[in-house]
Amino acid sequence: MLSNDFTKTAFLTRFSLRKNWLKLTVWTIAMAGMFTAIAAKFTSIYGTQAAIDSVMETLRSPAMTALFGKMPSGVSSSADIFAAEMTVFMAIMAVVMNYSIVIKNLRGEEEIGITEIIRAHAVGKLSLLGATLIEAVILNLGIGLLYALGLTFADLSGTDLNGNFLLGLGLGFAGLMFASIAALISQIVDNSRNSTILSYVVFGIMYVARMSTDISDPKLTWWIPFGWVEKFSTYKDNNWTPVLSMIIFTIIAFALAFFINSKRDVNAGLIATKPGRKHASVFLNGTFSLFLKLHKTSIIVWTIGLLILGFTYGSIFSDIGDIIKTNPTLEQMLGKSAIHAANVAIIKQFISMLMIIFAVLSLIPGMQIIHYLKTGENKGYLEMIHAKPVGRTKLYLNSIIIATVTTLLVLAATLYGLYLGGVYSMKDPIALKTFIKAYVAYISPVLIMLGITAAIIGTVPKLSSINYLYLTAALIIQYFGKLLKFPDWPEKLTPFGYIAQVPVKNADTATIVWQLAIAAVLFGIGYIGYIRRDLK
Amino acid sequence: MTTPILHIEHLQKNFGKFQALKDVTFDVDPGEVFGFIGPNGAGKSTTIRILLGILKASSGSATIFGKDVFKDAVSIHKRIAYVPGDVYLWPNLSGGEIIDLFLKLSGDKHTEKTDQLIERFQLDPTKKARTYSKGNRQKVALIAAFSTEADFYIFDEPTSGLDPLNEEYFQKSVAELKKQGKAVLLSCHILSEVEKMCDRIGIIRDGQIVETGTLAEMRHLTRTVITFKTIESTPELASLNGVHNVENQPNGRQTFSVDTEHMAEVIDYLAQRQIVELQSTPPTLEDLFMRYYDTSEENLVEGK
CATH class of the missing domain: 3.30.70.120 (Alpha-Beta Plaits)
Known part of the structure; x- marks a missing residue:
């Protein structure tokens, strides 16, 4: 009976690998390539002990702990720094990769009817899930192995073979663990959109939880599966226990997924779709309200999610801005007000680092809304709308307006959360106007990013994935640029590289003006393209 | 002589090097049901999408109500109703919501007639579109189209997912439109339906209109x-x-x-x-159809 349930799994695995080969290859090369390249670069950046000591100081601070995870004590080589800086980030990338591939493979295919066609053939009930499991194992462990080999090849000072394989395979198993979460959630929820949302909510909770336990009590991080990646203690103790935990977690989650899959019908989930309204409400009366309704859940989830993320970062302000902790005699030397000013300066520095992350995150929902002009068209949802007396101008403007407002709203919510977190944790909190200053400076680069998205969707919608690649590039350049000691020119490739370092410095009006002008031109190009081109 | 509702002249459409439409010319007059038939990939849907202003013609002209289908799309769309062959509906909206939305977008309202149509086609409007079958999704589009106050109705293989009973309701509803003097363009594969409903027929093959006329006029060809x-x-x-x-x-x-x-x-x-x-x-339409479609050698020689 069991063997029947898995008939043709091997064939379906090969089929799925062939179908996804481009996606899998791009992810593998991008992840393993980035990892190895950064490792190789580390040798030259942190060549001297002095350089290592100074960066260790930074990485031990609560701010860096919140971003990169808790630094193990007593480490002192460039390999240690590499492990500390890269682990959490690479694990996040692995989550994104696994979620997108697994949910598309399972719920996505089921939604468009492919699963039904395949199941009508002599294949087992569980073969499709089995095939996705094998695909995830090959992908994650393959990438993990490449990491390990890449590390060995880069030959950082302070690495050892055991550690290389622990870090590489550990990250691979972390990815696999999130593949299992996505597979399980895909069985519970009956459509891919909600599967994606729920999967990211699970990840978001884990991320925020690990951040606060890292600051308050790193031992508690053991309770959070995502936190396990911080427990490898690579090159120091080389602890394989977290990897074992991940394997156990993965086995349990996949077992549950298989169990639910064997019980449920195709196209159904544990949580069924509820019936809707008989008539449209008075608010649903045009394309603007239609788009709002379609994107409502995403807008709400992003706004609340990032408000919480902001609050969590804000709540560690008191730990970050506490230089007295490290040097109690400073207070007597400098006086209270000078100490406060120094604390605020550190916090502002921290906020300026967070800004790029917040900007990139709040761009995602906005870009998705503009992309709907293409995805909605490709899926046929917009065909009936195109036959109505609704001009393309209106569709375009509706999308742009909702996208811009969403991105600006989500960014505002994040900064407001950050402010509230500060109020909650500090005796003498940072003033709201500091956050407003940072916000204002980020409006123009964010609009340019949305403008580029609109221009591509309007003129060459085929190339729309460039938008997300560009966004990722902007994040990597701005976020890692300083730590990796990038040359100056890559910074100038994105609009974020031109603005002042707010809130440490003041925003520059001239920059805002020319950036807004460029954004306007880009939106205009998108408009002209969109009203002229063939739709689908 | 009445002015035609739809006038197409030497319409051409290229996708890159591929010529999807080579030469399409026909008219649809008020009070007329025009059957638009042809094999898969002949260019029926491409033609219809040009008429809707979704695609831009490479050359030739197409006008509805005397207006250019691309430039004046919005004002034309105020007076037309359209049902595509594959109806895709937002999965998280209910059928009732979508029908009302479509009506509002055309400047119409949910009326008693809408309720009658919902009953006639036996649609459960409270279900989310995600749970609808193909036939039910088509019903949503058909109900919205038939309760729209339009002068020109475009149907692109509208009954491919309907059961025979609903197909008959569809035919009845089209007959009512015709009685009211509306024009209908019906692209269809079910020849018995075309034979029953259409006043005139246009046959398209490889992007070219090969024959237009009434069924009686065409009978002599077979x-x-x-x-x-x-x-x-x-x-x-x-x-x-x-x-x-x-x-x-x-x-x-x-x-x-x-x-x-x-x-x-x-x-x-x-x-x-x-x-x-x-x-x-x-001679049935089927014979005619086969004569034009079947490009196997035997038929080419015999049918000439």
Whole structure:
């Protein structure tokens, strides 16, 4: 009976690998390539002990702990720094990769009817899930192995073979663990959109939880599966226990997924779709309200999610801005007000680092809304709308307006959360106007990013994935640029590289003006393209 | 002479190097149901999408109500209703919400007629579109289209997912539109439906209109099938002009097909051989269809 349930799994695995080969290859090369390249670069950046000591100081601070995870004590080589800086980030990338591939493979295919066609053939009930499991194992462990080999090849000072394989395979198993979460959630929820949302909510909770336990009590991080990646203690103790935990977690989650899959019908989930309204409400009366309704859940989830993320970062302000902790005699030397000013300066520095992350995150929902002009068209949802007396101008403007407002709203919510977190944790909190200053400076680069998205969707919608690649590039350049000691020119490739370092410095009006002008031109190009081109 | 609702002249559309439409020309007049038929990939949906302003024509012209279909799309769309062949609906909206939305977008309201249509087509409007079958999604689009106050209705294979009962409701609803003097463009694959409903037909093949006219006008292009029994034998039958495919059937019957223009002579010949039984099957649209579609060699030679 069991063997029947898995008939043709091997064939379906090969089929799925062939179908996804481009996606899998791009992810593998991008992840393993980035990892190895950064490792190789580390040798030259942190060549001297002095350089290592100074960066260790930074990485031990609560701010860096919140971003990169808790630094193990007593480490002192460039390999240690590499492990500390890269682990959490690479694990996040692995989550994104696994979620997108697994949910598309399972719920996505089921939604468009492919699963039904395949199941009508002599294949087992569980073969499709089995095939996705094998695909995830090959992908994650393959990438993990490449990491390990890449590390060995880069030959950082302070690495050892055991550690290389622990870090590489550990990250691979972390990815696999999130593949299992996505597979399980895909069985519970009956459509891919909600599967994606729920999967990211699970990840978001884990991320925020690990951040606060890292600051308050790193031992508690053991309770959070995502936190396990911080427990490898690579090159120091080389602890394989977290990897074992991940394997156990993965086995349990996949077992549950298989169990639910064997019980449920195709196209159904544990949580069924509820019936809707008989008539449209008075608010649903045009394309603007239609788009709002379609994107409502995403807008709400992003706004609340990032408000919480902001609050969590804000709540560690008191730990970050506490230089007295490290040097109690400073207070007597400098006086209270000078100490406060120094604390605020550190916090502002921290906020300026967070800004790029917040900007990139709040761009995602906005870009998705503009992309709907293409995805909605490709899926046929917009065909009936195109036959109505609704001009393309209106569709375009509706999308742009909702996208811009969403991105600006989500960014505002994040900064407001950050402010509230500060109020909650500090005796003498940072003033709201500091956050407003940072916000204002980020409006123009964010609009340019949305403008580029609109221009591509309007003129060459085929190339729309460039938008997300560009966004990722902007994040990597701005976020890692300083730590990796990038040359100056890559910074100038994105609009974020031109603005002042707010809130440490003041925003520059001239920059805002020319950036807004460029954004306007880009939106205009998108408009002209969109009203002229063939739709689908 | 009435001005046509839809006027298409030498319409062409290229996708890169591929020429999807080579030469499409036809009119649809008020109060007329125009059947638009052709094999898969012949260019029916491409033509319709140009008419809706979704695609831009490479050359030639198309006007609805005398206005350019691309430039004046919005003002044209105020007076048309459209049902695509594949209806895709937002999965998280209910059928009722979508019907109302479509009506509002056209400047109409949910009326008693809408409720009647929902009942007639037996749709449950509270279900989310995600749970609808293909047929039910088509019903949503059809209900919205039929309760829209339009002058020109475009249907692109609208009944491919409907059951026979709902198909009949569809035919009834189109007949009502025709009575009101509305124009209908019906792209369809079900020939019996086209035969029953359409006043005129346009056949498209490889991006080209190969024939337009009424069914009666087209009948002369094809053959009638005759089954008969005579007392005397009919050895010369096969050699007569315009007679094809003579075959012996059980019980001494014979069948053959005859070109319409030679009908009189052939019947004369049979009459002289003392007919006992005679049955004639008029040429169906299917025969016409096959004549144009089937590009296998035999048919090309025979059908010429």
